Amino acid sequence: MKKTAKVNELYKQLKTGVEEFYSSDRWKEFLTVQARFHQYSFRNVLLIYMQCPHATRVAGFEDWKKFGRHVKRGETAIKILGPKHRREVDEKTGEENWVLNGFYQASVFDISQTGGEELPSLSYELSKDTPTLRRFYEMAKAISPAPIQEVTLKGSMKGSYNYTTQTISIKKGMAALQKCKTLIHEIAHAMLHTETDKPRELREVEAEGTAFVVLNYFGFDTSEYSFSYVAGWNGSAEHISKAGEAIQKAAVKLIDDLEAILNEKESAA
Template sequence: MTKTNHKEPKVNELYAKLKEGVQKVYFSDKWKEILLFQSRFHNYSFNNMMLIYFQCPTATFVAGYTDWQKLGRQVQYKQEGIKILAPSYKIEKDEQTGEKKKKLVGFHQTSVFDVSQTKGAPLPSLTHELTMETATLRDFYETLKAVCPFPVEEKTITNGSKGYFDHLTQSIAVKKGMAALHKCKTLVHEMAHGYLHTNSDKSKEMKEVEAEGTAFVVLSYFGFDTSNYSFPYVAGWNGSAFADHIQKAGDTIQKTAEKLIAEIEKEMSKKSAAA
C-alpha cells in the first residue's frame, strides 16, 4: 500500500502560487525599470567575466569609473579596480570605398569597479528586505537552526548579500541585523543550496531559482509570507517571462520543500513534547 504524503497537495498549491506571482512581476513597471538599468551595462566576454570573478567573486554590477559617475554614483576612495582587457582600435581608410573604419589592433588593460565599491544614488531594485519581527518568527528561526545540518553563524555582510552557503567549509552565514522573517527565509534558502548544489554543475540562475523557490514554499507552508521578496527574486534569476528555469526547477523545489517541512515538523513535535 502506497503511503500518502499529506504535505504534497499544499506544497503543489504553493509552488503554483510561486509561478503565478513570478509571472506577474514581468508585467510590472519595476521590471521594466530593471531591464532598462541593466541595458546600460556592458556585456563582458567570457574571459573578462572570469577575470572579474577571480578578482572579486561577489561582484554583481561592474562598470568603469566614469560610467559609475554617469549613473550618479562615485567610486569610493582607495578602492582597487578590477583589471579586465578592453579592445584597442585604430581608424583606417578603406582603399576602395574611402570610408573610415575601426580596426581591432589588440587589447589593453583597464579597470572596472563593482557596485559594492561605489556610493551614491540607489540602484533600482526588485527586492526589499522583509521586516516582520515577532516572537513566533524568532522561535521558528531557532527551530530552523536546530534542524540545519550545517553550522550557522550571523555575520556582518557588506556586499548586498543576505547570506551565503560556503561550499568549502559546509557552513551558512546569515546577515546580522535583519528582521526574523528575513533571517528565516535566508536560512532556508542557504540550506537548500547546501542540500542541492554542492558539486552541482547547474547554472547560477537555476540554483537561485531552486533555493528561493524552496524558501518561499517552506515559509508559506508554516504561514509566513515572503512573496514580496521571493517573487521578484525568482523573477530576476529566472531571466524573462519566457525563461523556463522555474518550470524545470518545479520537481526539485517541491521535493526539497517536503523534505525540509518534514524535518521542521519533527523538531516542532519534539519541542511540544518537551514543553
C-alpha cells in the same frame, strides 16, 4: 488541507507570482538600467572576480557619475583590459572600419565601492522581525545539514553555501524574516546541489522556490522578495516547471523536519 496539497498550491502561487512580476513596472525599470551596464568578456569577468569576489555591478568612474553615484574616497580600482581600436579604410570600397588594435589597462569599480542615488533593485530586504520568527530561525538552524555561521558579507549578498567546505554563511544584522528565508534557501542548496551540474539559474530557482514554499507553509509571506528573486534568475515558466519536482520534494522534507521539532516542543510543554 493535506500537506502535499498545500505545498502544491504554494508552488502554483510561486509560478503565478513570478509571471505577474515580469509584467510589472519594477521589472521594466530594472531592465532599463541593467541595459546601460557594460557586458564584460569572460577574461575580464575573471579579472574582476580575482580582485573583487563580491562584485555585482561594475562600471567606470565617469559611468557611475551618469548613474548619480560617486566612487568613495580611498577605494582601489579593479583593473581590467579595455579594447583599443584604430580606423582603417578599405582600399577597394573606400569604407571606413574600426578594427581591434590591442588592449589597455582600464579601471572600474563595483557598486559597493560607490555611494549616491539608489539604483532600481529587484529584491528589497524583508524587514519583519518578531519573537515567533526568531524562534523559527533557531528551529531552521537545528535541521540544517551543514554548519551555520553568521558573518559580515559585502555587497548585496545575504547568504551563501560553500560547496567545498559544506558550510552556510548568513549575513549579520538582518531582520528575522530575511534570515529565515535566506537560511532555508541555503539549506535547500545544501540538500539539492552538492553533486550537480545544473546551471546556476536553475539551482537558484530551486533554492528560492523551496524557501518560498516552506516559509509560506508556516504562515510567513516572502512573496515580496521571492517572486522578484526568481524572476531575476530567469525564472521563466519553463525554468520553474523544471524546478518543480525538486522544490516540492525539498519543501516537504523540510516541513516534516520542522513539524517534528514543533511536535517535540508541544509534547515537552
